[in-house]
Amino acid sequence: MNMFAEAWGRVKAILGVKSGPGIGRDQALVPASSIAGRALVTVVAIMTFLASLAAGAAILIGDASSAWQDQVAREMTIQIRPTAGRDIEADSAKAAQLAEKTPGVAAARAYTKDQSEALLQPWLGAGLDLSELPVPRLITVSLTPKTRLDATALRRTLAAAIPGASLDDHRLWLERLAVMARTVVAGAAVIFALVLVAMVLAVAFATRGAMAGNREIIEILHYVGAADAYISRQFQRRFFRLGLRGGAIGAGAAIISFLALSTVSSWWRATPSGEQVDVMFGDFNLSPNVYAAIILIAAAVAILTGYVSRTIVFRHLRDLT
Template sequence: MASSPSPAAPATAEPFLPPTLRRNAPLVPTDSAASRSLAAVIAILTFLAALCAGAAEIAATSASEWQGSVAREVTIQIRPGPGRDVEADIARAEALARAEPGVAGTRVFSKAEAERLLEPWLGSGLDLSDLPVPRLVTLRLSESPSADLKHLRAALAEALPGVASLDDHALWLQRLSTMANTFVGVGIAVVALVLVATGLAVAFATRGAMAGNREVVEVLHFVGADDDFIARAFQRRFFGLGLRGGAIGAACAVAAFALAGLMARAWRSGPAGQELEALFGSFHVGWRGYASVLLIGVIASVVTGVVSRLTVRRFLA
């Protein structure tokens, strides 16, 4: 009795091949746990770097506003002395200041207001009537820098020698500028460190992907593929991962700054909100801040692609 014919062999053995060796399969897996983890790491690092960049921009903008407000105001200090009429000295100093071009207005601090300025250091409730508390005259300068402070300082020294002195707050402006520059420098350094960490994570992930696809790389070499072809394949894949992670991290940073701005505006009516506004301004990042956040996302994707290509070339060497 004739035996029944054996079942026909499958037309192709492709379903039994490993996923990396199937027809039209990408050289680097497009959707794997390792790829998703790397995209998440890039997104987190981009988010942290964008937060640092935005905070540095807020500090720089607030410092610029502080410097502008401080630079538009100078102070004349009148020291009381024995046998001198303090009110007459104040009137003389104010008249000299009003005569100076570029001075938009003056304000004389009363004796009670001058004493209240000492409360943070001496406390409240003290009787300072017997102390020679200096009196102050603040000058508001016009927007155009036409005031000649050297001439005013010389006029005060000639009219009220040893009594009146002019303070242009140059020391405070220098300290404020140093603080702002230091904060911005720290922010840039943190962003650079985060990008370096991104590059290291990509390098380790690329070496892992190369080790997992060693058979595929050897087959490609056997059929004539050069190192540039293989490096470009890895670069395209990791650049896509970096672009996705950078976009997610940048979007989260933009949302965080927008939410912080809304919360700051909601709290502005209370004392805490007023203190935050005095310290950070309106907590508005501005177009430069948002541009820096988006730029960090692009840089993270570029770093991912470049590091992956260099790692592949070194691995194949």
């Protein structure tokens, strides 16, 4: 009887029927602060942080991959292999001239012997005498952005004029970069989906715990004629606030993490390994797309938290009828 009287007193307070000093309509159906509520905020913050990191990493790598593909697509490479009885320097100059005369080519730059040998130093080491090795010559061909190059025609022209000449349009590299970008985006999508599933389960458990703690009040409100939408809306508002708070904390932590990574990468960029990371993954600077994605994730988490809570409570009330 004491539990029923206490529950009935809280019901009258919620409905606005005063039964004592200090009791009024401002009392909420769901307690404003509880250990479960604080735990849920922590869980939502962690999930939002992980989801924001996954989305931000996917955007950063996707942007770096797009920049790579654009840069590779704007250039081609002509390779002149040494051939007995021919002057490789003259063949290189001739190949550069043929390339510059081709529509769609903006410029062609032939590497000298020293420059070609310098390209092999990262693999063979410095200080080696490469004069006896048949080091090929490279010619970089820059393409005009608005003019389409007929690579097949240029390849035929080079093959007919210069034995040992070959044209590389970097198609294999472009395909590998595209596959890498799709793989990263797919992995980030899987991580994002798993984080959302874990968050929904956490909200569901928290909602059921809140309903268990207020079971008598919910049942009395239901049987005295309170609309199911009204009861479920109380839970939705409470859990929406919890989700909004946790989402804001997680989003803020994600933004701070990206800013810290950007600062560290700027210090690390002067090292050889830092330059490679910068080329592959970008400089970790937050673009407007990353900011927008993190903010949208935080807002979506808050809305999803309130919606899941409302749905669970509404279904429970339907089962009481």
